[in-house]
Amino acid sequence: MLNRTVFFISDSTGITAGALGKLLEHFPRTHFTQVRLPFTDTLLKIQHAQGEILQVTKQDGGRPVVIMSLGDIALRNALKQSNAYFIDLFSTFIDPLGEELDQMPLTGSGIAHSITRSSYHDRMEAINYTLNHDDGMTNSGFEEAQVILIGVSRCGKTPTSIYLAMQFGIKAANYPLIPEDFERGTLPAILHKHLDKIFGLTIKPERLHSVRSERRPNSVYASLDNCRKEITTAENLMLNSGITWADSTSRSIEELSAIILEKINHNV
Amino acid sequence: MLNRTVFFISDSTGITAGALGKLLEHFPRTHFTQVRLPFTDTLLKIQHAQGEILQVTKQDGGRPVVIMSLGDIALRNALKQSNAYFIDLFSTFIDPLGEELDQMPLTGSGIAHSITRSSYHDRMEAINYTLNHDDGMTNSGFEEAQVILIGVSRCGKTPTSIYLAMQFGIKAANYPLIPEDFERGTLPAILHKHLDKIFGLTIKPERLHSVRSERRPNSVYASLDNCRKEITTAENLMLNSGITWADSTSRSIEELSAIILEKINHNV
Numbered sequence: 337m338l339n340r341t342v343f344f345i346s347d348s349t350g351i352t353a354g355a356l357g358k359l360l361e362h363f364p365r366t367h368f369t370q371v372r373l374p375f376t377d378t379l380l381k382i383q384h385a386q387g388e389i390l391q392v393t394k395q396d397g398g399r400p401v402v403i404m405s406l407g408d409i410a411l412r413n414a415l416k417q418s419n420a421y422f423i424d425l426f427s428t429f430i431d432p433l434g435e436e437l438d439q440m441p442l443t444g445s446g447i448a449h450s451i452t453r454s455s456y457h458d459r460m461e462a463i464n465y466t467l468n469h470d471d472g473m474t475n476s477g478f479e480e481a482q483v484i485l486i487g488v489s490r491c492g493k494t495p496t497s498i499y500l501a502m503q504f505g506i507k508a509a510n511y512p513l514i515p516e517d518f519e520r521g522t523l524p525a526i527l528h529k530h531l532d533k534i535f536g537l538t539i540k541p542e543r544l545h546s547v548r549s550e551r552r553p554n555s556v557y558a559s560l561d562n563c564r565k566e567i568t569t570a571e572n573l574m575l576n577s578g579i580t581w582a583d584s585t586s587r588s589i590e591e592l593s594a595i596i597l598e599k600i601n602h603n604v
Numbered sequence: 605m606l607n608r609t610v611f612f613i614s615d616s617t618g619i620t621a622g623a624l625g626k627l628l629e630h631f632p633r634t635h636f637t638q639v640r641l642p643f644t645d646t647l648l649k650i651q652h653a654q655g656e657i658l659q660v661t662k663q664d665g666g667r668p669v670v671i672m673s674l675g676d677i678a679l680r681n682a683l684k685q686s687n688a689y690f691i692d693l694f695s696t697f698i699d700p701l702g703e704e705l706d707q708m709p710l711t712g713s714g715i716a717h718s719i720t721r722s723s724y725h726d727r728m729e730a731i732n733y734t735l736n737h738d739d740g741m742t743n744s745g746f747e748e749a750q751v752i753l754i755g756v757s758r759c760g761k762t763p764t765s766i767y768l769a770m771q772f773g774i775k776a777a778n779y780p781l782i783p784e785d786f787e788r789g790t791l792p793a794i795l796h797k798h799l800d801k802i803f804g805l806t807i808k809p810e811r812l813h814s815v816r817s818e819r820r821p822n823s824v825y826a827s828l829d830n831c832r833k834e835i836t837t838a839e840n841l842m843l844n845s846g847i848t849w850a851d852s853t854s855r856s857i858e859e860l861s862a863i864i865l866e867k868i869n870h871n872v
Contacts, residue, residue, distance in 0.1 A: 372865065451854055
């Protein structure tokens with residue numbers, strides 16, 4: 337394994353720069369140490385960053401990757417005096433995009449993740465909604481939901497719902513399918529009029545058994561046999577109600593959310 | 605206002621490409637319609653995307669911006685036959701980075717947001733932890749917390765905690781400061797031994813009054829006078845305990861999280 341350090345240097349949160357850090361996963365033979373330097377908005381802080389760059393270069397035996405988002409051109413140029421591999425969001429993206437749009441970009445700091453973005457309030461509303469409609473906590477307010485996730489207990493409904501809310505501002509309720517639903521053999525009445533926004537999650541019995549065993553070891557609830565039975569019944573129930581579902585066993589909440597958004601045809 | 609459409613076209617979730625969408629905020633004079641086309645992993649789907657590109661070009665009176673992440677070079681080249689302004693994550697970032705690292709990048713789809721990433725399990729654990737330690741829900745398990753947010757009710761502790769967990773895999777508990785803490789004039793005993801990981805949030809009284817009024821209109825709880833009193837007392841309490849705090853009034857959860865991470869010196 338090679339060692340390399342990656343700096344995310346931003347005059348604001350560094351979150352957009354940080355998101356590009358995901359691209360490092362394309363290089364599994366290198367071990368990356370990630371260092372965030374947000375709010376780097378003065379020459380003094382730039383100099384501090386340059387000190388760190390010098391130090392890790394010696395430690396790693398190779399120059400670091402610097403993913404940078406600095407609106408101020410003087411700070412940008414100062415930082416680039418260091419020896420590093422620079423990915424500069426301004427010169428790579430924002431400035432060329434400005435030429436395409438025939439428009440000068442705003443260069444102040446904190447533009448991308450400001451509270452003044454129109455979508456911010458919607459996202460906060462969605463998070464509140466989702467937390468208040470987690471795990472069948474309440475039976476009211478489903479009219480407001482943009483999606484209702486259903487599935488057996490511990491199949492991934494909660495983190496997926498929260499991700500949909502936090503990332504995309506989607507009001508995502510979730511509702512557990514429980515033994516009494518299985519006995520009745522139909523979806524709860526409360527869900528009948530919302531079939532168009534219901535999306536199912538399922539999971540492999542072995543994985544569910546392992547997840548539930550962490551919570552309640554040696555219980556009937558966690559037993560492989562019970563997990564198998566619940567999952568088969570839940571899938572039949574969703575099949576009979578014409579509900580699309582996805583298997584969460586080997587999918588991240590990001591992947592599940594992308595599938596769900598595609599299904600509900602939501603563009604963000 | 606100019607109208608432009610932005611496509612996020614990916615062979616996987618499109619989340620990394622989507623994160624770059626934040627950069628569009630630098631161009632406030634253009635109204636962007638954002639269209640996500642995840643899982644675009646066949647020539648047929650590329651052709652479908654090209655149809656959409658053609659259509660919006662007519663509607664908008666200008667070619668769209670296409671932010672693309674396609675591992676397969678044939679699909680990449682096919683898409684680029686369209687007339688659009690392309691931001692290609694592979695040719696702009698991944699391939700040049702591979703040269704810097706002297707390493708061929710993986711080009712399969714779904715590398716960036718796969719469940720197999722080492723950090724994924726930690727993030728899921730952190731989300732569970734944070735949901736189970738929200739709003740002083742339990743007094744146990746603070747040893748495990750990496751940060752404990754405190755502040756008056758409705759000052760933004762919950763969404764900030766969840767963001768820290770979801771985005772950075774930080775186990776973030778949160779604990780509300782309530783009237784009985786104010787009467788006693790000290791932090792709750794349970795927090796005393798965790799002072800080093802406590803971070804405070806505060807908020808402007810007018811804003812708190814407005815947030816609380818949405819929940820419980822015309823209550824003492826929501827009254828401007830009570831909000832003022834609670835905030836002053838909470839700030840004094842934090843000051844006396846040597847706790848750093850940040851004002852959430854005009855800061856997004858992304859900005860608050862960046863400040864908190866810097867304080868707890870966490871690199872991700």
